[in-house]
Amino acid sequence: MISIKSVRTKALATLVAGVAAGATLLVPSAAQASGTTTTAATAPTALNNLLLSGQSLKPGQFRRSANNLYTLRMQTDGNAVLIKGRTAIWGTMTNRKSSSLVMQRDGNLVVISGRTVVWASNTAGSTGAKLAVQDDSNLVLYNVRNKAVWTRAMVLGTLGPNRALKAGQALFSTNRIYRLMMQTDGNLVLVKNGKTALWGTGTGKNPGAWVVMQSDGNLIVYTAANKPLWSSKTAIRTGSVLQMLNTGNAVIVHGRTTVWATNTAGR
Known part of the structure; x- marks a missing residue:
């Protein structure tokens, strides 16, 4: 194993502090931790758990899973966060005030601050895709054929x-x-x-x-x-x-x- 003395930086302390605060958590579900991807064969249909093509979440707005256990919220601090109860289990780590989460018509899910894209799923080309907040704790982008093209x-x-x-x-x-x-x-x-x-x-x-x-x-x-x-x-x-x-x-x-x-x- 290579020597890695002196590799610690202030960046680690900043990142760990962010995770502890719940702003930058990226925690996999039990199924993801075992190496599987939790996606349904077809996309859910309830509108309250979907962010459809062309829709956006502005600060304070959210989508919630059908079982009411998981909430995807666009926070006022600019971070889009998936929450279970009071615990953040995933986030975009963007933290730019007044940002919005946008399900673009080209299939790319993005966080936009002003006119600047500060986070993206990099799924452009899946025109008409929609984002689902699922009962299994997963966030999934489905294309128009209901095929999963991205998960959290x-x-x-x-x-x-x-x-x-x-x-x-x-x-x-x-x-x-x-x-x-x-x-x-x-x-x-x-x-x-x-x-x-x-x-x-x-x-x-x-x-x-x-x-x-x-x-x-x-x-x-x-x-x-x-x-x-x-x-x-x-x-x-x-x-x-x-x-x-x-x-x-x-x-x-x-x-x-x-x-x-x-x-x-x-x-």
Whole structure:
């Protein structure tokens, strides 16, 4: 295992504080934690749990699951949060006041602050898609054929600064062939077609571990107790992002420069 001394940054303290406050929680459901995706075969029809194409949630507005257990609320602080009771179990981590959550007609679910998109599901091309707040705790985007194209366990294409993957969550390539999966055993693994492992951090036997693309440009796997296990060694490159490419390569990009890669393209 590589040496990762001095990799802790203020970004971790900020992120952990946000999670504790419930503003940045990204906690998978039990089914997601076991590696499955909880989606129904067909989309629900009750309008109170759907955000239809062209609709939006302004600050204070919400959609609620049919069983009344889960609420997706556009908070006044600019964060769109899925809540069970008083506990936030998922959020967009956007925190820009006066933002709105918009189900765009092109199929992209976005948080918009003014005219700036600050978060997106990256599902443009699924014209007419709708968002469902489901009874199983999942958020699912369905296309017009009622096929799931996105769930809250998925990040498509890019993991931005200060974005984290908890156990059971994954960064997918936009063609859905490759995924960088934060496994429940603590290993971050790049998988092809859901079954072939191409690369991993070797951090298994650490249940509850999570990974974050820090604002300083470093990708780090932390234990459940927030101790570093693995690092990409790419710090001091503020604003870098992690991308899962359609070629099968996972890369960290700073501006237009690739500063780290799994070197798995074409495999």
